[in-house]
Amino acid sequence: MNEKGVLVVLSGPSGAGKGTICKALLEKEDFWLSVSATTRSPRNGEIDGKNYFFLTKDKFEEEIANNRFLEYAEVYGNYYGTPKEHVMEVIDSGRDVILEIDIQGALKVKENYPGGVFIFILPPSMEELRNRIIGRGSETPESLMIRFKSAYHEINYVSKYNYAVVNDTVENAVKKIQSIVAAEKCRVDRIKEEILDSKEGLIHEQLYD
Amino acid sequence: MNEKGVLVVLSGPSGAGKGTICKALLEKEDFWLSVSATTRSPRNGEIDGKNYFFLTKDKFEEEIANNRFLEYAEVYGNYYGTPKEHVMEVIDSGRDVILEIDIQGALKVKENYPGGVFIFILPPSMEELRNRIIGRGSETPESLMIRFKSAYHEINYVSKYNYAVVNDTVENAVKKIQSIVAAEKCRVDRIKEEILDSKEGLIHEQLYD
Numbered sequence: 001m002n003e004k005g006v007l008v009v010l011s012g013p014s015g016a017g018k019g020t021i022c023k024a025l026l027e028k029e030d031f032w033l034s035v036s037a038t039t040r041s042p043r044n045g046e047i048d049g050k051n052y053f054f055l056t057k058d059k060f061e062e063e064i065a066n067n068r069f070l071e072y073a074e075v076y077g078n079y080y081g082t083p084k085e086h087v088m089e090v091i092d093s094g095r096d097v098i099l100e101i102d103i104q105g106a107l108k109v110k111e112n113y114p115g116g117v118f119i120f121i122l123p124p125s126m127e128e129l130r131n132r133i134i135g136r137g138s139e140t141p142e143s144l145m146i147r148f149k150s151a152y153h154e155i156n157y158v159s160k161y162n163y164a165v166v167n168d169t170v171e172n173a174v175k176k177i178q179s180i181v182a183a184e185k186c187r188v189d190r191i192k193e194e195i196l197d198s199k200e201g202l203i204h205e206q207l208y209d
Numbered sequence: 210m211n212e213k214g215v216l217v218v219l220s221g222p223s224g225a226g227k228g229t230i231c232k233a234l235l236e237k238e239d240f241w242l243s244v245s246a247t248t249r250s251p252r253n254g255e256i257d258g259k260n261y262f263f264l265t266k267d268k269f270e271e272e273i274a275n276n277r278f279l280e281y282a283e284v285y286g287n288y289y290g291t292p293k294e295h296v297m298e299v300i301d302s303g304r305d306v307i308l309e310i311d312i313q314g315a316l317k318v319k320e321n322y323p324g325g326v327f328i329f330i331l332p333p334s335m336e337e338l339r340n341r342i343i344g345r346g347s348e349t350p351e352s353l354m355i356r357f358k359s360a361y362h363e364i365n366y367v368s369k370y371n372y373a374v375v376n377d378t379v380e381n382a383v384k385k386i387q388s389i390v391a392a393e394k395c396r397v398d399r400i401k402e403e404i405l406d407s408k409e410g411l412i413h414e415q416l417y418d
Contacts, residue, residue: 162396192368196367
């Protein structure tokens with residue numbers, strides 16, 4: 001069977017650990033990590049096409065108008081987005097793509113590409129989530145509480161996702177994501193046409209030779 | 210989270226190798242293999258409650274009337290069926306149950322328990338399927354052709370299943386089924402309530418202590 005790749009969208013509240021999991025997953029699996037486009041200036045050492053695709057504001061808005069993003073957002077006057085074309089090319093070539101993104105972004109990707117595999121990363125407990133937010137430091141008690149409440153409410157969005165993975169240990173979470181991707185490649189919704197096609201191709205030679 | 214077990218239904222055309230895969234899977238995973246009930250007489254060495262639950266015809270029909278089977282069928286004057294109660298008890302205890310069954314039976318189980326995981330075992334090719342049917346011996350060319358055509362047409366039922374696993378090697382097929390079961394336990398449809406409940410239980414102590 002000529003299998004397409006799968007778009008794996010890793011998302012979840014801030015502090016759940018999706019970045020760490022994404023990094024660990026890339027060490028184990030030959031996923032292609034989606035590169036974002038942005039209008040902000042490159043920082044020291046950032047490479048165009050690797051860290052980001054750096055676009056002018058005009059170019060970015062042209063791409064928006066042409067519907068060439070899986071999702072985009074404006075943050076403090078700069079655009080950030082996921083270019084659709086690159087992702088689709090890699091998927092069509094049979095390689096899996098991973099996209100690590102916040103919840104608002106993931107929901108927009110789902111609208112544009114519902115065939116993606118949407119995985120919500122959960123903290124092992126709300127207590128652990130609080131410890132992780134505290135652990136990042138440089139937070140006043142007030143801003144900590146705002147971040148924590150925000151993460152708490154974001155967990156309600158889990159119902160929009162296909163899968164939820166508890167980040168109890170990075171190793172466990174990575175194994176579960178590997179299982180999810182392997183299982184998705186066996187989903188009948190995804191491969192039905194290929195199964196029935198490959199069967200049809202064989203009927204005459206097998207039944208009537 | 211207090212997880213329920215999963216009902217894994219292994220099914221597919223005869224000759225695809227579901228029996229071999231089921232046996233290999235039971236060597237790797239602590240699944241509970243569902244035991245069928247039947248009205249046929251025990252053969253030498255068959256143990257009631259292990260190989261089958263041996264019931265009288267009256268008792269079996271009483272059980273049918275009380276809707277106590279996930280599926281049943283009459284074959285050459287004997288009843289065969291999957292008792293619902295045992296399966297549900299094991300699932301509620303958190304253990305996974307495996308049920309190896311033909312396509313007609315699997316579709317009836319799906320009507321009665323759509324929360325099961327329905328896996329269709331495919332032969333690697335129609336040619337290989339033919340070789341396997343021939344390999345069983347004691348088939349005339351005519352009965353071979355009937356069996357092969359029947360298996361060929363049965364493949365259309367794949368669209369009623371959740372997953373399709375190609376039995377290229379038993380080892381690969383078992384790995385895929387293990388991934389499917391692990392992934393199913395992360396499906397939001399299955400665990401959403403538990404996630405949201407465990408979150409609610411923590412809000413007061415975490416937000417307001």
